[in-house]
Amino acid sequence: MMVEVRVVGSSMYKIDRHYNLGLRDLAVAVVQELKSKLKEFVKPDVVLVANAYGEAVNHQLVLAGKLATYLGLTSTALRVEAGDGSGGSAIFTAYSLLKAGIAKTALILGVEKLSDYPSKYLNEALSYNLDEEYSYQSGLVPHVYAALLMKAYMKKYNVDYSYFANWSIAMHSNAVENPYAYLRFPANMNAIISSQVIAEPLRLFDIGARGDGAAAVYLATDEISSKISDEYSKIEYVTGSSSDIDFVPGLPAVRSIGLEAKDLLKQAELAEIHDSYSIMAALQLEELGLAEYGKSLKSLDSLIPINYSGGLKARGYPGGATGVYQLAEVHQQLVGEFKGKRVSGAERGFVLSTDDLSRSAYLVYVRR
């Protein structure tokens, strides 16, 4: 008989500059909240920690085992790392373990701290996302790739900078209603187009807001889920793809997922995508087939609800924990628990979790 993998509970911690909290504090807080929402907290067979920058900014290894111990769990613990797509890769792994019968329950814990260091130090860590031999050594930062993709897009589709500002406006508007969001204020066109230039034409408002955060999602098989919670959504499909970006511009890894899951994506009623930069939002929406090439950000109102959390832009960007937030948000929307802007009556949604430049991409498709 086919095993059904269910999301039986989720919790999030507000993204912010939590100078007084470490990885351990954030993890304990979010898991305690999760426990309080479940009928019974069954000790998970496996704990999967989604964290990207633990070595670089927190000087930590064996993070999963340590966090499990701090949480009073003796479960098998693994950290799954795929840069900012760590969340998606941890979900992919948890789903696979449950499907394979190796585990019946999994706690996926996303946790990251990005606000301790000023930009120039954090940019060093973020540059570990680039290839080691040339891009990293020559001093590049991921921002310049986003800026170059943006310029290529502007040329190809003949759009100006205000096109990208549409994304920031929409995300800030969504985040106002999300109690877990970092930047809960509206943004207007003037503020955006006059914000600090990071790498021309990329401005501050085009970049995900780095912060500290933690989110937890509990997965269980259909065999055991009713013991833990009566409310659940089920993970119907997961897939992933890897490929370098191209300056056409395009994201072949996301395109590949879009083609593979075309029929499912057509039926989706909401989504959380990885808008590390506003250009990435545009390219992801188009490569997934949700919007027409060159028109995504001026047709946001006609698409399915995207990033009602506020996205990385305004909910905030907690590094490798992002994908876990995204799954918690989609799950909470489907079961009617989400505390921010709601999509009422939705039955199908998905998460697109990727690294900062969408070279490693993961799709998690969830159904009520």
Place this chain on the structure above:
Amino acid sequence: MKIAPPSVWRIKDSLYNLIAAKCEDCGNITFPYQQICSKCGSTNVKSIKLSGEGTLIDYTVSYQAREGFEKVLPMYVGIIRLDEGFTIVAPLTDVNESNIKEGIRVKATLRKLRSDSSNGLIVYGVKFRPAEGQ
């Protein structure tokens, strides 16, 4: 010591010589060199030395640097279409607002990238500058 000599020495072909891989089966070029073609998976790959000459397709000016690269701000970075047909993203040097524009010819040049400290190990590597006559 932040820069370990072996970690830089072993990638000298990438940093100094622009050694790339050309797939004999599908013609795809990858840089830095790799033994397996990313496009078709073939191992029928040979190493080629890129000419270092090409055309600037587009560029950006970055105002944020990593630690150790503050002195190069503002940092010009270009997408360069090399004459072999391969596109590379690389830092530009000897450029300013008046001599840079899309479509100019550029040429690889060896420059200092960073150093461990004022008397520490220096890492050199390829950047691109406008070709003579531009």
